[in-house]
Amino acid sequence: MAVGTMGLHVLLVDDEAEFASTLAERLSLRGFQAKVARDGESALARLGEESFDVVLLDMMLPGMHGLDVLRRVREALPDLPVVMLTGRVGARDGIDGMKGGAKAYLSKPVDIQELLDVFHSLKETG
């Protein structure tokens, strides 16, 4: 792992509890501090209580859609980078996310190295 990303606080927002907790575990093994939120409302609440360096946000969430969560995050914390996760094939969801202000998008299942590269480049670009 790139040294620069060590200790990065990551908020994973995904309603698939098993997926999110396992990915959080894998990130923890690599020195990240990863927390999980199951939906948009609890993610926004968590962001109001704690400080994070990056949000990994699933597009298809129960209740508030990922793009709505993105918009709310951008309004409240404009400097906080958001990376969108999409289960849909093709770039359309990802492009919608980028238009909404996301820094990057990744397809599920996530390639851990790709995710680390994104975190590293976010850290480098500030």
Next chain:
Amino acid sequence: MRDVLFMGSVLASATHEMQNIIAIIKESGALAEDIIAMNGLPRMKHGEKIPQALAAIREQVDRGRRIMRMLNAFAHAASDFPEVCDLARYTAQVGVLAARAVLIKGCSLTSAPHSGTLPVKANALLLMQLLYLAVLDVLAAAGKGDNIVLSVRAAQDSSPDSGTPDARACVALRASTVLPLCSQGLTSLAKELGADCLAEPGAIILVFPLPEVAEGVRP
């Protein structure tokens, strides 16, 4: 049309769920690999077989992921009705979705790499149906062990009327040992899509006119 929309919508939803399941299997297997990489193999009888089992999980997850991604795209083609499609992408997708039919025939299929997009104006579902039918036509004539090469390219012909270049996009299906013929179904579906269906020795070539005005390709 309502049936197609229904099928597309249900399939898109189900494949999305399957991708989540695959993602969980992938992450769980990968977590076990992470732990072994950090701490070494657990000392237990047959413990040396664990990495092999985890590697099999990883390989099959990748295989399932490829199929599910293509099936998800297929479902969205049925429910979204994009008017302009990327021929290169849909051809690659059909190559993956036809894997079972190819395997049953004892053949193999190779999709030649293509960089960039090839926008064509077509109903995505009909386009995929045409490409799938083309694969089946080639398979019908192919012998066991034959390799079918699926490739796409842009081409420019001079129009005899105007003398101006006439942009086209082509899909070629080539088999090494056969002389495939375009079936009636393939020919009529190609016509419906405004495409030409050409049979060459050992090949079927589908030729599509490119959209006159550059339009956004729905990803």
